Amino acid sequence: MTSVDAATAIDACVRPVEDWPVQGVTFRDVTPLLAAPDAFGAVTAALADAVRELRPDAVVGVEARGFIFGAPLALELGVGFVPVRKEGKLPADTHRATYALEYGEATVEIHTDALAPGARVVVVDDVLATGGTLRAAAELVQTCGAQVVGNAVVLEIGALAGRERLADVPLVSLRRY
């Protein structure tokens, strides 16, 4: 499974969709990659290999697509998975953060007791665009008293310069478009 190169798998299996969800956006659709177990496995393994040296105690994934990559990554690393969800979905006490997206605005939440104080956290998502989502997730992690030791994404959209907004911690990105 790991004989498939992750960047090659991403090029082969992530589908660009023009003008979606709004005119002018090229949407990077990861669903074909999820349907190809060799490619999905190669991406999960590459993320795990890259973040292992950060010694995370937990993986935080952002709804929805961050869940898909974050859960197998956490299992591969042998640490817990913590969801950051869109507002109104988590049942217990939460912290909240609101942020702007490439095509809109959103509020995300985390359970107040989801992370131990001082825990080392890697935040995972499929796509880095403006960086607003990962910045909001970092705010939530810090409000819990934990620390973001790295961000990890399958791919980044270089023109939107999200990387520059996340320069305070290491960023793992398997492909740049």
Ligand SMILES: O=P(O)(O)OC[C@H]1O[C@H](OP(=O)(O)OP(=O)(O)O)[C@H](O)[C@@H]1O
């Ligand atoms: O770097 P940013 O500009 O913040 O954009 C990246 C975010 O946008 C997408 O999620 P979206 O909010 O569309 O939600 P979804 O995963 O539920 O489709 C993507 O999965 C990232 O979470």
Ligand SMILES: Nc1ncnc2[nH]cnc12
């Ligand atoms: N262009 C894009 N493709 C996929 N997900 C995104 N999230 C924000 N921008 C995106």
